[in-house]
Amino acid sequence: MIDYFCRGFNNRSGKLKELQDILTLAIRQPAMSDQLELAVSDSVAVPDCLDFTLQRFTYDRPLPVDDVAMVVYQPAKRGQSAAVELRYCVAGNKYCQNPGCTDQVCAHKKDNCNQKQPSIDMITVRFQPSFIQTLQKGSSTSTLFDMQSRKPFVKTIAPSTKSKQVLEQMVHHNYDGALKNIFLQSKALELLLFSSDQFVQNDTDDRFGCRFLTHMEDRGKIEKAKDILLEQLDAPITIRDLARKVAMNECYLKKGFKAMYGTTIYDYFQKERMEKAKGLLYEKGMSVSEVAILMGYSCISHFSTAFKKHTGLKPCELLLR
Missing domain, CATH: 1.10.10.60 (Homeodomain-like)
Structure with a gap:
């Protein structure tokens, strides 16, 4: 399954492994190496806040996809800060291939787009540790993450309807520059909010891996x-x-x-x-x-x-x- 990602990621083994992990959950049947084609790749760094990445893959033959999300916490390592990520693999659409029409325009009239093509959207939002800590300051109740913990965890959840709506907005927008940063930051916070009820629990057995x-x-x-x-x-x-x-x-x-x-x-x-x-x-x-x-x-x-x-x-x- 890794072969079709190598074209778009230049053998970045860590990222390939992450994609393979979530695709194992999202695709019910192993995809052939020639089924997925990288159609869109975007990466945005919002200073002191988050990193946003999007990889959109299109395919020609029917490919059943289950919408999947992962909440990932990686503790600090030598030379690296602790990382909190929201990863998503969701079914989407590339709405238009007409050179005279932009993807953003079609997103507002997607039901009328005759050239839309099904896609698999891989979206990752990586929050800066300092940003998460800022959100937790002054709170006397349980925090989102124990940033001092040395134990990593990965929790798999099914994205809520609200989360999928936000992801659709993050993929299809017409903002640029500073406005794009503001928009992505606001939507990332919505994702964190809508997902929190699913992963912020006192059930430690459920939070860590497959416990x-x-x-x-x-x-x-x-x-x-x-x-x-x-x-x-x-x-x-x-x-x-x-x-x-x-x-x-x-x-x-x-x-x-x-x-x-x-x-x-x-x-x-x-x-x-x-x-x-x-x-x-x-x-x-x-x-x-x-x-x-x-x-x-x-x-x-x-x-x-x-x-x-x-x-x-x-x-x-x-x-x-």
Whole structure:
């Protein structure tokens, strides 16, 4: 998945890893390296306040995207200050490709734009430590972040409707210069406000990484999700439906599943699916077409491609062994 980002980020490994982490949660199926194209890249530094970055990717084929947000705290390191970031991966639109029309204009009449193209918008707002500390001065109640903490944390949340509206405004505006800085600062504060109810809690187990998995109830839900996958290898299920079946938030299900089993839900399902197919071919002596149908494939060539990707062999090659 990293390949299609290298064109736009010049091998900045840290940023690539961050993007890959959030995309694992946002895209329900692994994207092919040629599916996403970098359409817009913007970076703005508001002095003594925040850094804003936007990467917009467009794609031609259908690509289901779950809107995902991450609240990230990195403690101070040698030569680096503590960092607080809000990261978002949300579905959006590039509204116009007409040279005579600007993206900003189309944002105000997006329903009438006949040339709009679906996109994936990666947005990061990194607050300066001094700015966060200023916000917390004089408060006798709990603070947003313990800036002296040596423990990092990443919390995954589903962006609220209000947050997504603010993100849309940050992506599509016609401000420039100092006014652009003022606008982005005001919108970043709105994001912080709208997100605060979701991540400012006294539940420390939930705030740090995947510590919510220390709760046996949550671990049980993820184990149940795995059992459901194994019970219906011939009938693929969407992560959204799987999350509903186990009564768990989609983002937590994805993150928790990877923490417990070391792989994504999709990769785990495909691995077990192909292992079962391998047994049916090699041990039961069934034909390729029979196995493809049993595994839920309507197209034999699609089954063969998936099988070779997992085993390194085409189904017919396995039968000859």
